[in-house]
Amino acid sequence: MNAASVKNLSIAIVCIVLAALIPFVFNGYWLSIALTAMMYIALSTSWALFSGPTHYISLASGAFFGIGGYLVATGMSDYNLSFWLMMAIAAVVATVLAALIGMATLRLSGVYFVIFTLGLAEMIRNLVSWVQNNFLGSRGLYVLTDFTEAHIYWMLLTVSVIVFALGWVISQSRLGFAMRIIGNDETVARHVGINTAKAKVLLFMTTGFFAAIVGAIIAPRYSYIEPNLVFSPELSFLVVIMALLGGMHRLWGPLLGVIPFTLIWEAISIWLPNFTTLFLGLTFLIIVYFLPNGVVGLLEKLRARVAT
């Protein structure tokens, strides 16, 4: 291991320890914001594992997240199954679904892929709602556990650390190199011998897996779950905006988008509750006009300017 990677690893460990200590320092309101931020860190970072190198913008996060939350709620509320078992089942279901979506959408690119994933997520939401309303009687489900906010926070932190570790491993692997080539030119990728379909589907399955795990972990926080709450299209958009705001060409990019965005979002929700959508749009404009490579891109540009 060289000096640079020792330094990076040390920084990572310090950050993880600091993040792990947050529940001891803050509680109540600030812990709840930290929890939300940690949820989006896990979601945006895992989303960017696929969308960062390929530039395929997926709006299906809400569907995978919803599967996590909804299956945990159904299993615990209707069948008395354990939280952990349902989390595992949800992860498997979401991963299989991601594989199917991935294979179905391989030939789609650009805006077609975006619309397809959004439409699919909406379809799943409506389908689950319909089944719930017509066949399963009750409309909502209760998720009652002994987890405190701190527990949920630590679980999400663990997931985030795993996402980062996996992201690093992928970036050092043939798969990571393949994804960079695919992002540059898919035709060239195929002609140098990369199974582009396999690489893309694998990464897409990874994002589905993690979104479902996060949805499952978050379920106990809500206590009461109904399909429209967990299969939220807003969540899909927030994940995308935060990752773009932070910058997707670095593994830690989305992190720098999630933290400021969550704080501002919270502040607006309190003071100007009707303006959150406006803020979402404004952020998007800022990204398009001023931060094409996100906060990370801006930092790198400033650093380059200082260096010269």
Add this chain to the structure above:
Amino acid sequence: MNTARTLLETINLTKSFGGLVAVNGLNFSVKEREVVGIIGPNGSGKTTVLNLISGALRPTVGSIQLAGQQISNKSAHHIARNGVARTFQLVRVLPGLSVTDNVMAGAVFGRKRLWKNHALNHAESLLQRVGLEDKRSLPVSSLTYIDQKRVELARALAGDPQILLLDEWLAGLNPSELQTGIALIQSLSEEGRTIVLVEHVMDAIRSLCHRCIVMNSGQLLASGTPDAVLSDSAVITAYLGED
């Protein structure tokens, strides 16, 4: 030449796009260590033939065999791993990657499947081979046209292909670059590489190709040595029209 084994063979190769038959019942073969040129007027189906061989397109009818194995039913990445590498008519470098990484792409995923330092060393030696050793750290987008073509060639060579497909690799070069380019391909041929090239530059065809096939409207019009086919009256008519 005749004793060498046949490396590539197309049998009744046909490709139609809707009503347009771009390649029509083409039979030809390429022997090991041979340089074969595909020439013909614009729109005669030359690039389509390369696209069929490399797997970018699937034939409508007919088949392609590489070293006795059918490849025409396989996808492009399988064909690349089996040892077919290509360059593109409109040069396709990977703009977000360094020059070295561009070439490593071929080394990592091609027939060789090298990784880490092996791939890096291989890429560096190929950069030297094509004359880019002092430009390896530049961004690809800052390279001149011929240098981008060199990157593409090095990437294709990095996979150690059994057969190299060059789609108008010499087009768009100025006269002195053209001489450099021809010499480079000549040296690959002397190394024993099997090459199929689509080309409009007749000087290059004459000096590089052992054999030529001439296409017109998707069909094989003539084949033989460059001198023979270029003086063939049917070929001249196809290029210049009847008077």
